Each structure stands twice: as structure tokens, then as C-alpha cells.
Amino acid sequence: MLVTRPLPQATRVAKRLAALGHEAVIAPALEIFLTGAPVPDGTFDLILATSAQAFGGWTARHAIQSAPAACVGEKTAQAARAAGLAVEFVAPRAEALAECLIARKKPGAALYLAGRERKPVLERRLGGAGWRLEIVETYDARPVASWPEGVVAALRGGRIDAVLHYSPRSAGAALALIGDGAARLSHFCLSSEVANICRQAAPGARILTASQPDEEALLNLLGSVESRRGDRTV
Numbered sequence: 001m002l003v004t005r006p007l008p009q010a011t012r013v014a015k016r017l018a019a020l021g022h023e024a025v026i027a028p029a030l031e032i033f034l035t036g037a038p039v040p041d042g043t044f045d046l047i048l049a050t051s052a053q054a055f056g057g058w059t060a061r062h063a064i065q066s067a068p069a070a071c072v073g074e075k076t077a078q079a080a081r082a083a084g085l086a087v088e089f090v091a092p093r094a095e096a097l098a099e100c101l102i103a104r105k106k107p108g109a110a111l112y113l114a115g116r117e118r119k120p121v122l123e124r125r126l127g128g129a130g131w132r133l134e135i136v137e138t139y140d141a142r143p144v145a146s147w148p149e150g151v152v153a154a155l156r157g158g159r160i161d162a163v164l165h166y167s168p169r170s171a172g173a174a175l176a177l178i179g180d181g182a183a184r185l186s187h188f189c190l191s192s193e194v195a196n197i198c199r200q201a202a203p204g205a206r207i208l209t210a211s212q213p214d215e216e217a218l219l220n221l222l223g224s225v226e227s228r229r230g231d232r233t234v
Contacts, residue, residue, distance in 0.1 A: 001222075002151075002163040002185075004029040004174045006053070006141070009075075016219060020226075025160055027151045030141040032056065037118070037136050039064060039170065044134070045108030046070055046101070048122055050094055052079035053139045054113035064111065072097050073214060092213050098125035107131045108118050116140040117169060143173040162186035164218065165206035171197040186225075190218050 001017050004012045006028045014024035034057045043213070047064065050072040051054065056221035068088035069080040077087045089104075094143050098121060107130035112122060116137045146152075153159050155178060163185055165171040175182050184202040189195040191213040191227055198207045206227060210217035 002155075002160050002171055002174075004163060005166055006030050006032045006170075009052070020219070020223065022222075025151055025154055026172075027147045027177075029142060029170040029177065031144050033140045033142060034139055035137055035140060037138055039111070042134075043067075045112040046088075047080070047106070048097075048112040048133070049076050049080060049092060050097075050118065050122070051113075051115060052076045052137075053091070053115065055079040055083045055089045056139055057162075058113070058138055067111070070097055070101060070110075071216070075215065081084055081173055088184050094121040095125070096121065098122055098129075101126060101131075103130045109134065109135065111127070113138045116222070131161040142225055144177075147177055160185065160190060162222075164222075165194045165198060166215075166218075168193045170199045175184070176199045185218065190217060190220055 003013050003023050003024050003026050005013055010026045014026055017024040032053050044067045047067050047069040049170055052075045062140055065084050069085040070089035071077040071080055071087055072091060072094050077090045079086050083139045089100055091100050109132045112133050114135055114137055125131060139159045165187060187198040187207045189198055190208045192209055195209045196205050208221055210221045
């Protein structure tokens with residue numbers, strides 16, 4: 001199983017795959033860089049984050065700690081708690097988080113800890129609903145130029161059977177590095193958006209999509225396919 005998540009998340013996924021009986025090959029498609037952008041002074045009613053990467057190297061000041069956090073995904077929520085924040089809202093997607101906040105919270109001032117490359121879902125939906133967003137780009141995710149020779153050799157030698165894809169951007173970067181060999185691999189995708197990227201390089205029968213956009217659902221999908229191994233080829 002090729003694990004394309006950035007470090008250190010890829011190491012955690014590899015351990016879980018090993019516990020399920022799979023051999024994981026760690027090959028991040030994106031590399032995370034912290035920007036060091038300072039958190040602005042002021043009082044906020046909410047802290048927003050869509051990725052656990054947003055909290056890398058970040059420590060909440062007392063004034064910020066008093067504001068609850070709203071996160072996309074449980075892993076992001078765990079990172080927010082580790083940074084000293086109380087998490088009030090968690091949703092599986094940015095669109096669902098925006099809908100939840102619009103329905104349940106009065107508009108106010110929000111600090112959005114974000115990546116430089118992102119979909120403007122929260123800005124568009126919450127801004128349109130009267131929220132004032134202060135955006136701080138705390139990290140940048142850049143495609144890696146190449147993979148280690150051992151990973152390349154394993155792909156060329158047919159020793160890798162499948163790939164785990166977590167985002168449209170990382171899937172695109174991974175497919176570019178895999179090249180023509182992508183068509184013979186099974187692609188386990190976190191969401192339909194990720195699956196759409198994979199369809200550009202692999203037949204539909206090789207693309208499998210998690211029922212929910214979270215890692216538990218992705219690994220459950222892998223387990224369900226493994227249980228049917230006698231009935232179909234993966």
C-alpha cells in the first residue's frame with residue numbers, strides 16, 4: 001500500500017496498515033512547510049481550521065484560547081485540542097461546517113488558520129452570512145519533486161498494489177509521480193472529489209471511494225474490499 005500523506009501523518013497510517021496485515025510504503029506527495037505567520041492581536045468569537053496542519057508549531061495565546069474552535073474532521077479537532085483550544089463544532093466537510101455555523105451560531109469575528117492552497121468555501125459561505133474572517137496562512141503544502149529510488153523501484157517492479165489518496169491536490173501530485181503505472185493500481189479515495197482526479201489516470205473499476213471523507217471510513221473500505229478478496233481482484 002502506497003501512503004501519500006505528508007509526514008508525520010503517513011507514519012501513523014503505516015502503523016495502522018501494518019496492524020491490518022498490509023505492508024505500507026511511505027511516499028508523501030506533498031511536503032508541508034510552516035509559514036511562521038504571526039497570529040493577529042484582537043478578540044475572536046471562533047477559530048476555524050480545515051486541516052490539522054494548520055496548528056503545526058502554533059500555540060494559542062490566552063486571548064485566543066477563550067474562543068471555541070470549529071474544525072473540518074476529527075483529526076483537525078484533535079490538533080486544535082492539543083494546541084489548547086476547546087472544540088465546539090466538528091463537521092466532515094467545509095461546506096457542512098459552514099452550514100452548521102450559519103444555523104447554530106450568531107455571526108461574529110473568526111480567525112481562520114488556513115493553508116495557502118485551499119478552496120474558498122468558508123470564506124464564501126461565512127462571509128456571505130455576515131461573518132468577519134481574519135485569515136492567517138499558517139502552512140503551505142508543496143508537491144514533492146520526486147520519490148526515493150526505493151519507492152520508484154517498487155512501483156516499476158509491480159510490488160505495490162494500491163494507493164491511499166487523501167485530497168484532490170495530493171492525488172494529482174501522486175498520479176504525476178506514478179505515471180503510466182497508475183492504471184494497474186487500486187486507488188482508495190477519501191472522497192468523490194479525490195476519485196474524480198483518479199479517474200483521469202485509472203479505470204473506474206480500480207477506484208474505490210470511502211463512504212465518509214475521513215480516515216476511519218477509508219480504512220474500513222480497505223477492510224471491506226479485503227474481505228471480498230475471494231470474490232474480486234483488488
